[in-house]
Amino acid sequence: MPLYKTISVNSQTTVKIWKIDESYxxxxxxxxxxxxxxxxxxxxxxxxxxxxFLSVRHLLREFGYTDQDLFYDENGKPHLNDGKHISITHSFTFSGVIVSDKEVGIDIEKRRDKITKIAHKFVDYEFNYLKPTDKDYINRLTIIWGIKESLYKLFATPGMLFNKHFLVIPFMMEDGKTVAWIDYNNKKYRYNTAFFEFDEFMCAYVVP
Structure with missing residues (x-):
């Protein structure tokens, strides 16, 4: 059973990651x-x-849930019948689920050089501390995307823009965590974020 990693974020929050090496x-x-x-x-x-899709259902089983316990709202955000909060991600050969008593978001991304071509679409403030000449530029770009994708999944509000409404505070890869903000409709929301690298993939998740 390829449960790849389990992370106890805090007493109310757990991340589980699945390596998808089984057949359909x-x-x-x-x-x-x-x-x-x-x-x-x-x-x-x-x-x-x-x-x-199927590996996510196996992760649900690891948490003690079934497919019947999961439903989606009109914005496509997943929910659990017992009221706990959930976020889901999959990328190529990995999938991940985070479950918590608080609202959460998670994202897994494969490290790819082509992210530099779309950086302007999701980065604005972060260019103050991020430079294309940095040796870990692609890794940190990927983490910023993952954090902002996680924030978007958590907030699930159409019309939010990654480069305008989401801010990621300066970090280095070895930090493994940073703070992010949503600045939307004249309100500000602060989130703790964590991230890590594995097998040419990056995982980021956010918790209020």
């Missing part, structure tokens, strides 16, 4: 999916996406 059939076989989940997974054109 092996992932599907033990699961009991709701009709709408089955329809969704069968409608996916990519087997990689199908395996990502």
């Amino acid at each position: 059939d092996a992932l599907m076989q033990p699961l009991d999916l709701k009709p709408e989940s089955l329809k969704r997974v069968l409608g996916m054109k990519s087997e990689l996406h199908q395996r990502g």
Whole structure:
């Protein structure tokens, strides 16, 4: 069973990461999916996406939940029937779930050089401390994207812009954590964030 990593963030919050190395059939076989989940997974054109979707259901089982315990609101944000907060991510061969008593967000991203081409779309304030000549430029760009994606998942409000409404306070890779802010509709919200690197992937998550 490829549960790759478990992180106890605090007494109310846990992260679990799955390494997706099973076949579609092996992932599907033990699961009991709701009709709408089955329809969704069968409608996916990519087997990689199908395996990502199914691996998340295996992570739910690791937390003691089933597919029946998970539902999505009108903005596509996942929720659990017992009222706990959840966020979900998958990227290529890894998936992750964070569950907490507080609102949370999580994102996994593969480290890829092409992120530099879209940096201007999600970075603004951060260019004050981030330079293309930095040796860890791509890694930190990827973390900034992951933190902002996590914030977006947590807030789940259409119209928010990564480069305008989300700020990530200066950090170095060895810090493993930083603070992020949402500045939206004349209100400011502060979040603790953490991040780590593994197997050419980056994981970031946020907790209020």
